[in-house]
Amino acid sequence: MKTTFQFAVLMAATMAMGPFAIDVYLPAFPVIAADLGVAESQVALTLSLFIFGLAFGQIIGGPLSDRYGRAPVLLTGLAIYAITALMVAASNNLTWMITWRVIMAFGSGWIMVSVPALVRDNAHGKEAARLFSLVALIMFIAPALAPTLGSLLLWVGDWSLIFWFIAGYCLLVASLLWFKLLRHLPKREAKQEPVGKLLTNYLEVLMHPIAWRHIVIQALGFSVLMLFVTHASFMYQGWFGLNNAQFSAAFATGVGLMGVMGIINRRLLLTYTPVQLLKIAVSLQLVALILMNIFLAFNSSSLWSFLPMMVLVGGTVGAIAPNNQAAYLEYFSQLSGTASALIGALQFVISGTVTTLSTLLVDGSITRITLAMLLICVPTCLATLSLPRAQPLPQTPAN
Secondary structure, eight states: OOSHHHHHHHHHHHHTHHHHHHHTTGGGHHHHHHHHTOOHHHHTHHHHHHHHHHHHHHHHHHHHHHHHOHHHHHHHHHHHHHHHHHHHHTOOSHHHHHHHHHHHHHHHHHHHHHHHHHHHHHOOHHHHHHHHHHHHHHHTHHHHHHHHHHHHHHHHSOTHHHHHHHHHHHHHHHHHHHHHTGGGSOOOOOOOOOTTHHHHHHHHHHTOTTHHHHHHHHHHHHHHHHHHHHHHHIIIIIITOOOHHHHHHHHHHHHHHHHHHHHHHHHHTTTSOHHHHHHHHHHHHHHHHHHHHHHHHHOTTOHHHHHHHHHHHHHTHHHHHHHHHHHHHTTOSSSHHHHHHHHHHHHHHHHHHHHHHHHHHSTTOHHHHHHHHHHHHHHHHHHHHTSOSSOOOOOOOOO
């Protein structure tokens, strides 16, 4: 790649395939349910099972990318993603749609785990954190635009057009990846080690005395965000009575602040370390959640005491995610694929479990939702503050 910005755009476009596969078809749920003759709650299985398939794909794809190289794993994931998107479009019953969505998620896992590994291969330390921040900044466009794009495609055609679009987007990104990046990568010799070493590599990452704290931060921090996303419609529309346009504006404000925080984070990384900025961002999120719960305890119907704090909670993710990922991968120069797979998979499994349980526990109460977010943020903050300030020593190659 000619510039860091071009590389970041390409990585963001690749990473965005996960959010696209999740968010772009949300407006089509009622249409899909009617077309397949099932309830909307059953169509939702194509989303929840996708999350777990995504995690499983990362678990398998990460070690393979360390063993055989980034390009073969990434290109295989792209092929699986594109083909299964077309098969989803052709599905005429829910069983086949779920089946192809799960396989699609598996391929998506191979794609998403390759991006952090490629970033780590090309940068480290502050530079890696700045690159992750730039990738995240560009990628925020995907979840913000995906539902609107899905609605537009539904207006043009039926719900299958959405998955034709996803397949076409995948093929476009695959072409750019090959001609701009992958064909220029040095050929990687496959490591001559037993397959059982893949498991011991995971244990090596998981038992690292510092890295597991970053895994906790990533998984629980993402759970806070997913609790908000899962219940955003209820909080803004059901509780505070916003209409569709007002809800979209409130949601977009949070996404916008993530972008702003990403820009500020990139500038601050010229002076501070990723761990220092991570501690500030998580502490700020905790303070915002404490204030939000206090405000709601006194007046749970006041949107204007709730909205600024909730936007700040979401916005801090723009600094938490890139700094945490860069600091974590700094420990694993030789196992960056495996390390990326582990943190990515646990992020999705834990957040998926938390959000599923939250639907049973919140019982239509906004205060229970925000309290759950606060209770999850507390151990996140404790894990963050326990991180050492010193930079890690470079990892020695595994024998």
